[in-house]
Amino acid sequence: MKCPYCAFTQDKVIDSRESKDANSIRRRRECERCNKRFTTYERLDEIPYMVVKKDGRRENFDRQKVLTGLLHSCQKRKVSVTQMQEIVDAVEAFVIDSPERERTTASVGELIMARLKDIDTVAYIRFASVYRDFKDVREFKQELEELLGGKDPKSKRLASR
Known part of the structure; x- marks a missing residue:
């Protein structure tokens, strides 16, 4: 995941939680270069090929x-x-x-x-x-x-x- 602050691609996941509707996962991440934290959401790719x-x-x-x-x-x-x-x-x-x-x-x-x-x-x-x-x-x-x-x-x- 690319850091939104410094664009570095190495980070670590601090916390993961399933959303209330169980359709996505919320992850708190910390950039390994600038140490700033940001949130990402992961969802299942639902659009079929x-x-x-x-x-x-x-x-x-x-x-x-x-x-x-x-x-x-x-x-x-x-x-x-x-x-x-x-x-x-x-x-x-x-x-x-x-x-x-x-x-x-x-x-x-x-x-x-x-x-x-x-x-x-x-x-x-x-x-x-x-x-x-x-x-x-x-x-x-x-x-x-x-x-x-x-x-x-x-x-x-x-x-x-």
Whole structure:
């Protein structure tokens, strides 16, 4: 916590008390440089992080949904739970870092696919087939050809629009 008097960032907590309504904690702090005391209040971050779906609907970000999708894509593959957890952590950090507290599912999906592509191409294709909702075998084949040819499927798709 930055001291309001001298802007020093080291302080010690002198006293902590729960507020009457139990929604926050009041802390008395003492700056370790200037020794002045000040009060801070800690509250739970209640504004949810959101994802914007393709149809424009907004949903709360759900780590478990991301993990479930990864578990399905990585089933019977040599992708460790730790690697999947790292992807989920990266996605959560990506959503949290948004200044608007929301990200599109398209950007979240692209991040997941980029990570999976580096770890396991079969898991990547499985995830992409569900995420991109391939309409027919031709779209699936095109994705595979681009993957095998070393091209970035996203850049080609954007160029064709």
